[in-house]
Amino acid sequence: TQLLEQSPQFLSIQEGENLTVYCNSSSVFSSLQWYRQEPGEGPVLLVTVVTGGEVKKLKRLTFQFGDARKDSSLHITAAQPGDTGLYLCAGARGNYGQNFVFGPGTRLSVLP
Amino acid sequence: KAGVTQTPRYLIKTRGQQVTLSCSPISGHRSVSWYQQTPGQGLQFLFEYFSETQRNKGNFPGRFSGRQFSNSRSEMNVSTLELGDSALYLCASSLPRLAGVNEQYFGPGTRLTVT
Numbered sequence: 001t002q003l004l005e006q007s008p009q010f011l012s013i014q015e016g017e018n019l020t021v022y023c024n025s026s027s028v029f030s031s032l033q034w035y036r037q038e039p040g041e042g043p044v045l046l047v048t049v050v051t052g053g054e055v056k057k058l059k060r061l062t063f064q065f066g067d068a069r070k071d072s073s074l075h076i077t078a079a080q081p082g083d084t085g086l087y088l089c090a091g092a093r094g095n096y097g098q099n100f101v102f103g104p105g106t107r108l109s110v111l112p
Numbered sequence: 113k114a115g116v117t118q119t120p121r122y123l124i125k126t127r128g129q130q131v132t133l134s135c136s137p138i139s140g141h142r143s144v145s146w147y148q149q150t151p152g153q154g155l156q157f158l159f160e161y162f163s164e165t166q167r168n169k170g171n172f173p174g175r176f177s178g179r180q181f182s183n184s185r186s187e188m189n190v191s192t193l194e195l196g197d198s199a200l201y202l203c204a205s206s207l208p209r210l211a212g213v214n215e216q217y218f219g220p221g222t223r224l225t226v227t
Contacts, residue, residue, distance in 0.1 A: 043202070102154060
């Protein structure tokens, strides 16, 4: 049983389309992070959200942390081929937020 | 500031052998975590070291072990390799910025193939 679920598992869209991917859990996290990973490389940190209801924007990417700090979403506006990759969410637990649990990821393909 | 480095990047071993992987964290980071990533299981937590002490451990057999040195560099060792140990092994370092908030930065990984 995955502690963190991500949906959809796969997504293939055309350049210029908008999309939203979701990260859900029944557990509460002290913070939640989103990463993008390209084949053969390590995940690259995109954002950390900490406060319930928090919204952060990174250019065309908008991240939201659920009010109860159990779920999060990532919205991409006008997707570009450079957005292609595996999007991972990770929830932090533990007294110092040092214990991370990763979701299985959403594999996004943006076609030109 | 240099990122997390991992060596070697690629490794091919045969069943029964052992392997040691190395990770150098970002300068100033004292926490190092190790993960195994496979297509079927995704990213799975192996262990975390902080100030040379293993602080957390995932659900892996005792063949997987690690250590951290006084300069925060870390190594992980896998003994008696099995075919199922083929994976991308990722190291991540972190530095607490705010109370209870940690941000992990990953290295490029070591691709281990067991034949």
